[in-house]
Structure formats: C-alpha cells, structure tokens
Amino acid sequence: MQADQNLDCKGLSCPMPIIKLAKTIKKMNSGEVLEMLGTDPGSKTDIPAWCEKTGNFFLEQSEEAGTFKFYIKKK
C-alpha cells in the first residue's frame, strides 16, 4: 500500500502511540494515507478503536516479527 506519511512508534507504550497518531493525522490532508509502525500489543485494539471514534478509516493491519504495521486514511 502506498502511504503519504510515515510514523514510527516502535518501542513506545500506551498512551504515546495514540497521542502521536492523533498529532500526525491532524497535520495531514483529507484522503491521505498514514503508515504507522509500532510494537505495543495494545495498539492492535487501540488504533482501530480510535479510528472508529474519530471517523478516520482504518484500512489494514499486519504483523511481522513483533512489529505491527497499520494503514490509516484521514477522513
């Protein structure tokens, strides 16, 4: 998937990934896609929940060797 923005949250634990995600999305344009990396297992549920709450689109999630990759499209 092609991303317009990248955000690295590897090593960070709750609540830092969500705070960073919110800040990054705020600065993006509508329709742009963010690729986010993280290692906190909590992110697997937190990020889709945050997207649903805020109306942004949670596109995809994958995992490789303990690193989670999320794609989020700004509403």
Added chain:
Amino acid sequence: MFKKGVLRELFDSMFDKSWPMWVGGILLALMNILLFVIKYPWGSSSGYTNIGQNLFQILGVTSLGTKVPISLHAVALLNIFVVVGAFVSSLFSREFGIRIAPVGELVKGFVGGALMAIGATVGAGCTTGGFFTGLAALSAGALTLAAGFMIGTFIALRYLLWEMEALPKISMGKSFTFLTGSGKKTGWQRWLGWIMIAVVLFLFNTYTASSSGAMKIIGWHVMIGLILGMILQRSRYCIVRAFREPFMTGEATAPVAVMLSILIAMIGFTVIKYFGVGNAGELASRAIEMKAVYANFWLRALIGGIIFGLGMTIAGGCAVGTLWRAGEGHVKLWMAALGFVIMAPLSKGFIVPAVKKMLPESMQKQMFLPDVLGYTGAVVLVLLILLLWYMFAKWNEKTGKFSAL
C-alpha cells in the same frame, strides 16, 4: 503445539485475541473477593515498599530496611507473581517481546514510578489498594483519592501533549525489540510459558505443604498473583485509562470496566464485612469491617492522589498496570517499577512522617462510610457516585467535551 482439536481451540479462544476489558473487570473483582476471604483485599503499593526495603537492607541502609523478606511478604509476592502471570499470558498469546523505548521514555518511566511511590505512601493507597479495593470496602478516603487521581491525570496529560509539541525528541530516537513472539519459529515461547506455570505450581505446593497457616496464605498469594497477571494481560485492564481516557480520546470502555469491577467487589466485600466472614468474635468482626479502610480522608488522600495521578500518567501504568506491562516486556515499565521500589521506602521514611505531622487529624481520618451512613446509606452513596461517573463518561464519549484528541 497440540494437534488441532478441542484443546487447541480452547487455548486459542483464550490467547488468540484480547478479552474485553469489562470481562477482566468482573474476573478481577472475583479474585479480589477471594483475597479478602483469604486474608486481605488486593493492594499493591505496600508490596513495592517491601521490595524496596529489602533492597535497602541488602545495601546496608538498615534505617530504610526491613526484617520481613520478600519470600514472606504476601503483597510483595502477589506483585511478583502478577508479573509472572502477565509474562506467561503474553508468551501464550505471542505478545511477549522485550521492547526498549527511547532513552527519554525510560527516564519518564523511572520518574513516573518514583512519583507513584510518593503518591501511594503519602495518600495511603494506590489505584488498586486505595481506590478499587478502598471504594469497594466503603473507605471514605477512596473518594478523595479518586478526585486526586483525576486532577493529577489531567495535569500530566496536558504535560504529555505539551511535550509532544515542545520536546518531541523525548519520545523519539533509537528503540530496540527482542525475542518477540510473532512469526513461525516461536514454539519456545509457549513451552517457556508452560515451564513457568510448572514453577509456580511447585512453589504453591512448597508453601502450602507447610503446617503454618501463614505459609499457606502466602502460597495462595503466589497462585492468585499468577491468575491476576493473566487476567490483567489478556484484558489489558488499566485504571490509568479509566481516569485518562475521558480527557484524551473520550472513550468510556475503561471507566465502565473499572466501575463494574468496583460494583462487584463492593457486593462481595460488603457481605464479608457485614457478617464478619472469617471470624465470630465481636472485636474480630470490627477488625474485618475496618479492613482496607485507610486513615487518609480527606486531604491526605487528595494530595497523594494528585501525585500518584501525575506519576501513573507519565509512566503509562498504575502500580498494577506497571506490573503486567513489565511482564509483557516493556522496559519503560521496568524502569517505572524500579523508580517505585527505590522511592517508596525513602518516601515512607522522610516524606510521610512530615505530611502526617503537618496535616490536622481531621484531614487524615480513617473513615468507614457505614459508621456515618449505615451500610445501606454507604452502598447507595457509592452506587450514586458510580452512576454519576458513568453518566459523565458516556456523555463525554458522545460529545467529546473534555477530550483533547
């Protein structure tokens, strides 16, 4: 690991996906009631203090030390086996991994832990013993403690948002992740989990084989610690979130889960206290009634709560949240635990006596709500407060009036 079958299905249903937080809330409340029946309801900070005192004892600072070794301190062992339980459960669910955050985050972990130690010793309780258990035990101080958590969390969250703008470097930089559990070659993780369970069973057996009642009680703390740790990790149960989320994302999931826990624990505790379960004598029943009622109403708990709220929000986990996240491998929370352990005896030795002396008696009262309102009045009061909190959380979830993100 198993042939695909009913056992494997059972295992996967427990460890493939996280449990809803409210499920954790119910189970934790039941475990807390069991702890009360066995000896004393759930607390955590006094365990940290004991571990710290043992550390100072070993270092030769006997004035801050203790003669009670960790192996005989029920709460210290409960803490340790919560870490073990979370470790086992994260191994089983392939969520374990040693995650070293950037240096700035590690420092925040340590500072947050030290603040929690000061808050818990000054306020006579943390989010678990003072608030979750305390409120369920109808201790008046739990209410002002909660008000303090709210204020502290609000301020610290403002700090985190400010830090993100003004000092973004703190949460950036090199991070490392080791021994993670995803992918195919991770069979060893589940085997290690089973080995850990065997070790806990062995210890449980060793303690409970003793003829001493005190040793049997300690053995049960080892076992319940393991179970608590597993429940906490599976449901990602987090009291910080209960206080923080309304001000952050506005989600009401965590507050509702914590309310449910308190509600269920309160029913159990009230029955235990009302009937003096465990003892028949009049004096003994009074002692049971006053369990988990702390001498901190009102200002003492408020001050402690604010400091603790600051600490838990910066660290990203309260006393118990720190334990289970440490077990899952977050090094930031290892630092928080270290800060807590080192600071708790220092605070107990130097800060608490000064605070106790400074505050008038009327601001650090040991108040059991039923003594003032009767059992019915006390339970109704707590129910009303939970209901108001529920309405606020749900209203805020819809309107986002208090949410920053």
